[in-house]
Amino acid sequence: MDTQFLVIGSGMAGLSCAIKLAEEGAQVAVVTKKYLADSNTNKAQGGIAAVLGSADSFDAHLEDTIRAGGGLCDQEAVRLLVERGPAAIKDLTDFGVRFSKNLEGDLDLGREGGHSHRRVAHAKDLTGAKIEQALIERVKSLKLISIFENHMAVELVSSRELGDQGKERIVGAYVMDTVSGKIEPFRATAVILATGGAGKVYLYTSNPDIASGDGVALAFRAGAQIANMEFFQFHPTCLYHPDAKSFLVSEAVRGEGARLKLADGTDFMKNYHELGSLAPRDVVARAIDMEMKKSGDDCVFLDTTMVDANLFPERFPAIHQACLRFGFDPTRQMIPVVPAAHYMCGGVHVDTGAQTSLPGLFAVGECAHTGVHGANRLASNSLLDAVVFAGFAAEAATKWGATQPLPGSGPPIPPWDPGGAVDADEQVVISHMWNEIRELMWNYVGIVRTDKRLARARRRMELIRHEIDEYYWDFVVTPDLLELRNLAECARLIIECAIARKESRGLHYNADHPKTDDEKFGKATIARRGPEGGYIFGG
Numbered sequence: 001m002d003t004q005f006l007v008i009g010s011g012m013a014g015l016s017c018a019i020k021l022a023e024e025g026a027q028v029a030v031v032t033k034k035y036l037a038d039s040n041t042n043k044a045q046g047g048i049a050a051v052l053g054s055a056d057s058f059d060a061h062l063e064d065t066i067r068a069g070g071g072l073c074d075q076e077a078v079r080l081l082v083e084r085g086p087a088a089i090k091d092l093t094d095f096g097v098r099f100s101k102n103l104e105g106d107l108d109l110g111r112e113g114g115h116s117h118r119r120v121a122h123a124k125d126l127t128g129a130k131i132e133q134a135l136i137e138r139v140k141s142l143k144l145i146s147i148f149e150n151h152m153a154v155e156l157v158s159s160r161e162l163g164d165q166g167k168e169r170i171v172g173a174y175v176m177d178t179v180s181g182k183i184e185p186f187r188a189t190a191v192i193l194a195t196g197g198a199g200k201v202y203l204y205t206s207n208p209d210i211a212s213g214d215g216v217a218l219a220f221r222a223g224a225q226i227a228n229m230e231f232f233q234f235h236p237t238c239l240y241h242p243d244a245k246s247f248l249v250s251e252a253v254r255g256e257g258a259r260l261k262l263a264d265g266t267d268f269m270k271n272y273h274e275l276g277s278l279a280p281r282d283v284v285a286r287a288i289d290m291e292m293k294k295s296g297d298d299c300v301f302l303d304t305t306m307v308d309a310n311l312f313p314e315r316f317p318a319i320h321q322a323c324l325r326f327g328f329d330p331t332r333q334m335i336p337v338v339p340a341a342h343y344m345c346g347g348v349h350v351d352t353g354a355q356t357s358l359p360g361l362f363a364v365g366e367c368a369h370t371g372v373h374g375a376n377r378l379a380s381n382s383l384l385d386a387v388v389f390a391g392f393a394a395e396a397a398t399k400w401g402a403t404q405p406l407p408g409s410g411p412p413i414p415p416w417d418p419g420g421a422v423d424a425d426e427q428v429v430i431s432h433m434w435n436e437i438r439e440l441m442w443n444y445v446g447i448v449r450t451d452k453r454l455a456r457a458r459r460r461m462e463l464i465r466h467e468i469d470e471y472y473w474d475f476v477v478t479p480d481l482l483e484l485r486n487l488a489e490c491a492r493l494i495i496e497c498a499i500a501r502k503e504s505r506g507l508h509y510n511a512d513h514p515k516t517d518d519e520k521f522g523k524a525t526i527a528r529r530g531p532e533g534g535y536i537f538g539g
């Protein structure tokens with residue numbers, strides 16, 4: 001398969017980038033490991049932040065983003081992000097996304113934690129699904145885009161592997177058809193990673209099953225720089241019910257007046273932050289964790305009865321329905337909630353053109369570290385990041401492509417070599433290892449960390465990594481094995497970056513180093529692959 005651009009992933013970032021590239025006349029292949037709509041985007045409830053209200057300003061959005069980011073945001077990237085916000089909303093509206101309006105016919109702007117103004121455009125509580133749907137329709141209408149569903153990237157291919165001794169660049173990827181199991185080379189002028197997050201690295205997560213950190217793992221193995229993996233955001237309010245599979249209760253519900261409470265009705269957030277239940281997410285998640293540890297309770301409660309009972313079903317239809325399904329009427333009773341892993345603030349390190357440290361490789365959306373989220377992402381900035389940087393990536397990739405030989409003219413990528421691999425005797429080992437990783441990450445690398453817990457996690461992961469490596473080389477690869485291998489790579493990166501940061505900041509709280517140390521750690525943690533499975537820290 002030869003194409004100009006290979007986009008891996010089909011959430012908002014990947015599809016937006018593919019659309020922009022195709023609209024410029026480029027030929028694009030989009031590979032996605034399940035179906036097009038299987039993405040984190042599709043589950044986003046809250047909305048997309050942008051300066052849209054008359055009292056709001058770019059400076060205010062910039063300041064809120066930087067304040068939440070705990071001193072690690074890249075100011076230039078944040079400015080670009082917020083200034084492109086209104087145009088991004090307009091583009092999405094032109095694609096057919098119908099954002100909710102108020103009675104005056106203006107956009108109904110929601111409020112979320114850490115925002116000084118109402119600035120969250122939403123389509124009720126189904127914003128992501130509506131955006132995804134509009135983008136899919138547009139992608140399907142563009143003839144220059146070829147879609148490969150049920151296809152998963154196995155490894156990136158570098159020019160070096162093809163015997164080119166010039167400056168190293170990424171020239172494609174091996175891609176598995178997950179139905180037939182066949183692995184084929186896809187050759188491309190540039191590869192754009194848009195694989196989303198890695199929430200499945202934790203036992204409890206708001207993320208869908210596809211969130212196994214594939215892009216970060218692919219880039220890391222190829223030698224790219226990865227940044228800030230220690231900053232994993234836990235969403236404070238996932239519905240607590242054995243069958244709810246971490247159903248998210250949007251922060252927008254708190255924006256409309258809901259308050260976090262203990263079982264006896266105590267409004268505990270007042271003791272932690274002046275913004276109470278609307279404090280930035282790191283503060284809220286840590287406060288809940290502390291209260292649950294103090295009381296021994298399995299959850300805290302969200303008092304949704306404080307939201308206008310007539311408004312709730314209209315403004316939050318999906319949440320309302322889900323709560324009723326699990327036996328809670330949010331207009332009449334408090335609903336039980338717990339924090340769960342939600343968003344990876346780190347990722348493949350990129351510049352403002354979404355270019356990674358490897359020429360020919362770009363990264364967008366949650367799998368990328370653009371510097372806009374710093375040590376803690378401001379709510380609803382992620383969809384904005386996805387669409388804005390997808391545009392920058394399309395521009396930069398187009399420029400890069402113009403300097404490269406035409407697709408199909410370089411040396412061919414050799415066929416995938418399965419070596420002496422045989423069919424695995426026990427597939428169940430994969431789910432055992434997967435569960436082990438998720439439990440150890442939750443127990444030792446969660447909301448509150450210590451040196452001892454991190455060291456324990458590192459030791460256990462070392463063992464698991466060796467077992468996965470053996471499995472990978474001995475047995476025929478399957479999609480489950482590929483996901484496990486990627487997930488393990490992300491888990492190790494999170495652990496190693498957390499060990500390297502001996503301070504507390506934003507989403508990384510280490511009880512043995514509770515203070516922020518700007519002098520030593522006031523910058524991003526940059527890691528790349530070292531010899532023998534080790535790490536090299538620094539630029």
Ligand code: SIN
Nearest residue numbers: 045046250251379380
């Ligand atoms: C939410 O709706 O609470 C999630 C929004 C986000 O994570 O930005």
